[in-house]
Every structure is written in structure tokens, then in C-alpha cells.
Amino acid sequence: MNLTLPHYKSVTGGWTGAALNVVTVLGVLFLLLPIVVVLVISFSADPYLRFPPSGFSLRWYRNFFFEDPTWLAAAGRSFVVATATAVLSLALGTAAAMPLARHRFPGKGGIEALLLAPLIVSPMITAIALYGLFSTVKLVGTTAALVLSHAILALPYAVMNVSVSARALDERLELAARGLGAGPATVFRRVTLPLLLPGILAGALFAFLASFDEVVVALFLSGLEPTLQKRMWDDIRLEISPTVAAASTLLVAISVLCFVGGALAASAADRRARAPARAAAP
């Protein structure tokens, strides 16, 4: 079986190729195995973290779902915050993606840099700054503060994903609708929005995940009712019970679902971008 692109045969043959193969296989295992270990240990019967486990049970899931109510409460809070974050960042991000993806205008580079900055600046700086802001307006611990903060971090994903769809959008379709007498609002609702849908869906799933998995801001802002990440953090700092492994497994499952959904939607958006003629056909 030949796995290499034809023009790279010369590069990936011999010792160089063998070394590349070894590093790549080890690298992929390095990325994957720790996560697999957490999945396995979440089904452990041991009262403490031990790998490999001496037996299997569902006791840590029982603990998560039925015995310790703080876990489900935290998961519920995270779900509410992440959903609201996705809605808010998509509303702001969809609007911003339209001009950013379709036109050049002065200040565009600055706006793009501003959108990316929250992903680059240390989350601790952002978290402390937001903690300061929300302390002065007495909103620390509120869902609103968490949603507004998480939307900052989710916005770039919303804009990036909607941009892919927006670039693919054939403006002639909008012009045709205008020519047929539709008002701008109708054109947006009936033509633009449906065509942007794959990008919006992908953006929403990634924005949801960005919030659901966020730790540092939640440490400062979640107050007395922790998000799931904050609840796990507290547990890890104090006792490291295997319940965290059960919670982690659920988080990984949510990540995989959102990621696969997001990637499928994004590739649908991308396909449309590559085949604009078909979208424009009657």
C-alpha cells in the first residue's frame, strides 16, 4: 500500500521516511492516549485514580448524576451559559462576517486583529480585567457576566465560520431578490440567511464549545454556582476523585459531537464556496 503523494516519494523513502513515520505515529498516540486513559478510568471500580483499574463499574457516573447534585447543577449552568454565548456571538459574528468576508474597506485589518486578540492575550489577563469590570457593576456571579465574557472568546470562531459561507454567497442571488421587489429585511431572511446556514451552524457549535470548555474566566466570574469546568477545577485542586474522570468523559463526548457537527457544517460551507456556479444555477 502506498500512502505517499507521488512527488514526495523521494523525500519519504529510506531512513528519513522511516523516522518521519515513527515520529508521526508517536505524536498521534501522544495526543490521543491520555484522553483514552481518562475514558477508561472513568469506568473504574477503584476508590482512587489507578491505571489500569482493578475492576470496572459505573459508580463515578452514579456519583455524577445521582449522588452529588453539585455536578449536574454545574453542568446545567455551563449548558445555559454556553447556549446563550453561542446565540450572542453568532448574532454579533454573523453581522461582522458579512463585510469582512465580502469587501475591502479601511480599518478591516484592525478589526480582524481585534477579533483575534482575545485568543492570543493570556486568559488570565482577560479574566482579571473582566473580574474588575464586573465587580464595579456588581455582576460577578451572574449568568450575564459569564455569557458576555465567554462571547468575547467565542466571537472569533463565529466570524471565521460564517465568513466561509459568506465568501461563497453569490451576490447575484441577493440582487435578483431585490430586483424582484423584496425589501432588504426579506432578502436577508429568505435568501442570505439560508445560504449562510452551514457557516452559522458550524460557528454556533464551536462557539458553544469555546464557552463550555472555558476555565480561567469561569474561575473568577462564576461565583457561588460553579460552571462544570470550575466544579472540576475545585475537585482537582482538593481531592482528584474519579468523578472528574466521569465528568471528563462526558466533556470529551460533547467535544467530539460538537466538533464533528461543526466540521461537517464547515465542510458543507466550504464545498459551497468552491462551487459557486451550482449555487447560482436556477
Place this chain on the structure above:
Amino acid sequence: MSASTRSSRGLASPWLALPAVAFLLVLFVLPIGSFLVGSVLDPDFTLRNFQRLEASRAFWIVLQNTIRISVTVTLVCFLVGYPMALRIATLRPAIAAAILLVVVLSVWISLLVRNYAWMVLLGREGIVSSALVALGYAAERRSLLYNEFSVVLAMTHVLLPFMVIPVVAALRAIDPALVRAGASLGAGAGTVVRRVVFPLSLPGVATGTVLVFVLALGFYVTPAVLGGRGQMMLAMMMESEVNEQLAWGYAGAHAAVLLVVTLLIFTAYNRRFGVDRLWGGHGK
């Protein structure tokens, strides 16, 4: 004609970006600005916090830790990530896509979960400790956590994709004819990689290096969870200044140092390669 052009402009008017920009200005730029300004106002202008910073032994040690750990992680990410990227970029599309999927997916697994995984693996009852005992390398089980090794390992685990992804993109942009030419002129695999492929992939290496290094500088969760005293990093110091000492101004001085370093790196990168390279594509 001109009317319809204008109406299409209306659907993508630059003003549509205003809500997002205003949102970020009010909730991101302004709070960080006031956090930073707080380091030189108390209530009048003062350089007290920066003088204290300069005189503090703890600060210089923590700054040293931060830079040492970030440099090590960046180096390890390059040494592992470049060969991975080269292999991925030279694979047939279907397999390459499958491997890249794993790499990108791992970015979207919760950071805390990935750090917790290392606690499980490297803890006293973890598989590494068991293996060392079983193979006779250690007399008894012991924890391999709370040291530089565990922090660098876990940070590499988190940041490796940020090296691999841009390098793959750069490698894929190389004209295959150049590679073929090198080989047909008699260069061996190692020479082609060193003299043709690597130089042409440098923009991707630069992007990966800048991303990994800058993200590492600001890390909090991994050193806090997996590190010991000797792995105290700037973000941890800021956290304790705010939460334990209530020294906002002093924390702000730390933040200023971290932000200035970040900004300098990005300015240098932008001069040479253009920041818009970071923008584009979807996902992380």
C-alpha cells in the same frame, strides 16, 4: 445598475461589523486598559508598582520560569511537530485528513480534561509509575507530578497542534516541481528536506513558533495544576496578587510586562510575515 450595486453594498456594509467591534471595545479593550492603567495610578500617577516589580526577586524568578518553560515547550513542539507536519503534508489526502482530524480535534478537548489526564498518567498510581516499578527502574511507586517535566509534557500536549497545523499549511503550498527537481538533480531525501522543503516552509514554522510561544507565556491552568514551586509562571503570580494580596495595581504591572512582550513578538512577526496569515480557514 448603480442602485442595485448600492443595495448589495447595504447587505455587506462595513457598519455591520460595528456591534462586534463595540462589544470588544467595551468588554475587552476597555477592561484590560483600565487594569493596565491601574498599575500606574494610585490614585495619582506613580511608578511604585513597577519599581516594586523591578526590586522583587520573586518577579525575576517567575519571569525566568515563564520564559524558560515557554522556550522549552516551543522547542519540543517544533522537534515533534515539524516531522509530523512533513509526514502529514506528504501523505495522500484521505489519510492526511484523518490524521489532521485527530490533531485538530485534540484542540477542542477541554484543556482541563487534558491536564487531568496527565495527573492520572503520571500520578503515584499511574501507568508510568507502575511501569517503572515493573521494569525495575524504580524501587517503589512515586508521583512524577509537580515538576518541570510534567508541566512541559502537558503544555506540549496542549500546544503541539498549533505548531503542526500552520506548518502543514505551509508545506502544502510548496510547488511539487521544486521537490521533484531537487530529487532528480541527485539530492538524497535528507538534502531535499534540508535544502528545499525546510526553507520554503519557514513562514509556517514562524507562525507555529510565534503561536506556541505566545500562548505558552500566558499559560495558567497547566503550571497551576501540574507544576511545583519551581514552575510558578506569570499568570499564576497575577492570580495570587489579585485573589490573595488584593494588589490589583501590582498585578497590572505583571500584566503590562506580559502584554508588552506579546505585542513585541507579534509586531516583529507582522513586519516579516503579516498577521493576516493567522486569519482565515475555519476551526482553531
